[in-house]
Amino acid sequence: MRALIIDDSRVMRSILRRVIEPLGFETAEAADGQDALDQIAAGPVPELCLVDWNMPVMDGYTFITRMREHPEWRDVTLMMVTTESEHSQVVRALAAGAHEYVVKPFTPEAIREKLALLGLLVNEVRA
């Protein structure tokens, strides 16, 4: 399965890659929402997007709303991974089309549990 990690921080992209690659995901990275949309439009379409909220050029909330404008991408799972922890922001993101929401700082186990709930885990963590 393919995952696109969307965050303006290289550190966070690196951390997330290290968390989900052992779970069987092939990863790609984007530094902002527009970069992510361009990559998805060019293909291949990922099964999962991990999306930061606060990014330059295009933020994560706008990315999610743009994704939901495309029926051909409706099967892409969108998980926000962000510092925005207020209930109103969580509600807003889920209403816009995000499937799950993780607040930074997170543990690898939290990511794994969310992916399991979404039915996306195909490989267990290798020993």
Add this chain to the structure above:
Amino acid sequence: MSTLALPRSDDLVDVVGQVWDSLLGTGSDVVPAEPVDATARLLGAAHFAARSWSATVDVTGPESRRVTVVVDEDCARSITRHLLLLTRPTVLDVLDALGELANIIGGNLKSLMPSPSTLSLPRAARGVPTYDARLPVSAADATWNGQPVLVTVHVTPPRGALP
């Protein structure tokens, strides 16, 4: 300005502690720092090596705050090596690592501050920022592998008034 509008030291310590535990693993220790001492350290950089790094984020809303993370050169590179698993981080790597620390700390503190508010993108640079010593501040002292890290939260004046 009322210092009651600042995050409590305990809350700041809790937030920084969570970030440290999650991102930096064990070997961390976070305690409140005296505001007067923190202000002096920011103004004079007396407790840090000559080469220092800092990262800031702004929480802008009914009342605005600036979160600042200050480390010395060795600590900056050590944290960056740990986060990126690099043996020789570049300047851009260090800026990114410190910026993300400030971003996560600021984002978590934002939920404790008056709402609605927005979080700026982080800014990181060499050097220690200077603030008007009269600005109310709360602070926390953290360590990373025995090296000091200072985290401050300033009440900020209206837009455009800060350097």
